[in-house]
Amino acid sequence: MQQPAQNFVYFLYVRKSTDVEDKQVLSIEAQIVELKEFARRLELQVADIFIEKQTAKKPGRPVFNEMLHRISAGEANGVIAWLPDRLSRNSIDSGQIIYMLDENVLGDLKFPHFWFENTPQGKYMLANEFNSSKQYVDNLSVNTKRGLRQKVREGHYPSIVPFGYLNDVRTKTVVANRKTAPIVRQCFEMYAKGNKTCGDIADFLFASGVATKGRRKTKNDPKSAGGKRWHETRVKNMLSNIFYYGHFLYAGEVYEGKHTPIVDKALFDRVQAVLTGRGRVQKKVTTPQALTMLVRCANCNCYVTGSHKVKRQKNGNVHEYTYYRCTHKSKVVACSEPELREYALASQLVPIAKSFAISERMGAFMLTKLDEDTQVVQADSTKLITTHRARLDELAGKSKRLFDVYMDGDIEQDEYRERRAEIMSEKKSLESKVERIAARADFWIEPVAKKQKSRCKQRPISHFPPRKHLVRAARDQRKNRPKGRQFPEKSLYGADERT
Numbered sequence: 001m002q003q004p005a006q007n008f009v010y011f012l013y014v015r016k017s018t019d020v021e022d023k024q025v026l027s028i029e030a031q032i033v034e035l036k037e038f039a040r041r042l043e044l045q046v047a048d049i050f051i052e053k054q055t056a057k058k059p060g061r062p063v064f065n066e067m068l069h070r071i072s073a074g075e076a077n078g079v080i081a082w083l084p085d086r087l088s089r090n091s092i093d094s095g096q097i098i099y100m101l102d103e104n105v106l107g108d109l110k111f112p113h114f115w116f117e118n119t120p121q122g123k124y125m126l127a128n129e130f131n132s133s134k135q136y137v138d139n140l141s142v143n144t145k146r147g148l149r150q151k152v153r154e155g156h157y158p159s160i161v162p163f164g165y166l167n168d169v170r171t172k173t174v175v176a177n178r179k180t181a182p183i184v185r186q187c188f189e190m191y192a193k194g195n196k197t198c199g200d201i202a203d204f205l206f207a208s209g210v211a212t213k214g215r216r217k218t219k220n221d222p223k224s225a226g227g228k229r230w231h232e233t234r235v236k237n238m239l240s241n242i243f244y245y246g247h248f249l250y251a252g253e254v255y256e257g258k259h260t261p262i263v264d265k266a267l268f269d270r271v272q273a274v275l276t277g278r279g280r281v282q283k284k285v286t287t288p289q290a291l292t293m294l295v296r297c298a299n300c301n302c303y304v305t306g307s308h309k310v311k312r313q314k315n316g317n318v319h320e321y322t323y324y325r326c327t328h329k330s331k332v333v334a335c336s337e338p339e340l341r342e343y344a345l346a347s348q349l350v351p352i353a354k355s356f357a358i359s360e361r362m363g364a365f366m367l368t369k370l371d372e373d374t375q376v377v378q379a380d381s382t383k384l385i386t387t388h389r390a391r392l393d394e395l396a397g398k399s400k401r402l403f404d405v406y407m408d409g410d411i412e413q414d415e416y417r418e419r420r421a422e423i424m425s426e427k428k429s430l431e432s433k434v435e436r437i438a439a440r441a442d443f444w445i446e447p448v449a450k451k452q453k454s455r456c457k458q459r460p461i462s463h464f465p466p467r468k469h470l471v472r473a474a475r476d477q478r479k480n481r482p483k484g485r486q487f488p489e490k491s492l493y494g495a496d497e498r499t
């Protein structure tokens, strides 16, 4: 059965690529050792060894081509390889080998685990073997792609997740990182206010212990130790990553993810608005304080105004204070009332507020009003939800139509992706709106109603002093007050608590 080996001179060809299809193949060193042993056992004459580290999926392997060239030049007329799939996994190279066998340029092929004979039947078997190794790579690529696409369609991100998330290796899902996810949310909240730059966020991240990771040393890249502050661009990328509200981008297309969002769509949109309107830091908006325009200064009768101050210490501590002070606008009285902290003013107002109660009749009236409001709010939210749902259906139709137009080739891929991204974004916004409305439709009515009921119970109408008593009590209070002071004496609160 074996052909007389003496007539042939062989080249030894070994190949292993780093691609997935060669994962199970013997290493190059092992192939050489095995093939040399095989040649020695069969007493084959080996002229040279060719080593290739490239895939045979496509034609154009330099070492392989050089070997064929030298065979055509007559340096050898046989090849030893581990298996036929080492020689070729594509139809062109396979065809070339078979053609060279037909033309007798190649006289023999030897494989330790595949028997080949240069006869019509032998060539038929070889061609079959080449075909199946080609089919193997074809299937592999189809299966890999299909696997990824399936994963994506099911809402699983098939890649490394962004900061704030973890790839759970056990369940093969994406989970929020309990440590870093709250930091990400804080970054979005900070940035949404509009008075912070990406640099500020990078500082905040660094202060929270988030730094760059070290890289391994490569030929073109000196080793990096990491541990540095994030670059602004990285912060910007993080703040505009749709992954954080539950979608993800794969191959240029937006998909709905299965992972838990870290920020909601409304917050994300606010951040995008700041990002796009960015050029400089926006002017700080002052929010009016709760008691402003409600209290007047006892000294000069001017309104009392409040302001919120944030104090940052060098050691990183942040203190927030709210102060109230007389506006000192009076042209008649030269007023020098000092400012005082909110809790101090509130503690003066609470006893006054407590001395009032609502009559049962009024209480009942207000409760009915609240009930009416509840109904209105509920009706409104139902209406709103219906509107949003209708729009969501519309979007679903739109998305389908868009896909059809794209499939018909009426629009380009870029346009398709862009429009799809728009639709998905609006969809997410509406969905989170619907969720919010459903969850909090009557969130403000409940506590008010409860308080109202307890108020009524606390002070039945019979215990309520007549109006003239109230007025007198107020007048007496005013008389007994130390002159020119509505704010309490220093001693009441302690010098250190006032500023």
Ligand SMILES: [Zn+2]
Pocket: 297, 298, 299, 300, 301, 302, 326, 327, 328, 335, 336, 337
């Ligand atoms: Zn005053």
